[in-house]
Amino acid sequence: MINSSPFSLNGHNILITGASSGIGAAVAVLAAKNGAVCIINGRDEIRLNGILENLEGEGHIAINMDLSERNGKELVKQAVAVKASINGFVHCAGIEKTLPFRITEMSDLREIMKINLEAYWDIIQEILRRGNHKENLSIVSLGSVAAQYGAAGKTAYSASKGALISLTKSLAAEYANKKIRFNCVCPGYVDTPMLSNIRQLYASESDFSDAIIKKHPLGLGMPEDVAGAVVYLLSDASRWITGSVLTVDGGYGVR
């Protein structure tokens, strides 16, 4: 039944970075459930293989690679060597640092940019090469409410995510004539390993709740809450959507 639905990803080869945990892992699970063949990438080989084993369907592959080495193009080459071409790409790999601006060093900014922006740049440039992608390619990046509304202590992170939003819009304009779509999903705070790192910075659960959880009228999100939006943007159901920023934040923006 699902295979005839415009929401289906049946037969689509989807490359997903940051797929060994959090939102990336949830995207892989849901995309596979909707018929996609997933090419999952992550730094942690054991966790990545654990996700791979739990994907529905057949033909999924895992490529263990640390994207901080400017090897995004190599990732695509390996993916294409096995799967011929790509229908969709989701950049979930990302790093976050909570640091006041006055002690955020240029090296912190560069470390964040390498993964959050430069890896995305390298990967899509290679995917866009003739022969590496199929028609109706859909590319989804992960922004953040930190980029939309600002967040104290997250200047470098929000700058990287803001750059992704701007890049998404310009790429959408540049590639619309080829029917290649670029969209950005901006999640609120989601219960992931990244959030666990932030939680440790607060002296008590109460402080954390006041600073983060209570700012989401629908409560803290789960990775699956974001995965649904991503899979929608990968599917043909969203074929008239490009250059958009889809906020998935449990009401964070209306607080």
Added chain:
Amino acid sequence: MTIDEKLNLIAETLDADRKNINSLTVLKTLDEWDSMGTISIISMLDRKFGKVLTADEIAELKTVQDILDMMCA
């Protein structure tokens, strides 16, 4: 690093007036000891002293002396 150098570093990290920083200073009395100040101290201890604080250790930081005790490298 001498005690005075450590106190200078704490003041600089908190962006606080050095005159207000001594080992007996109660952190809560400093305007700069807000969430950003706390995160700054946590980051400084990690980067300069390789000390990663647990949530319990963060909660136990009451005076400047408590921070000095963590600055052992």
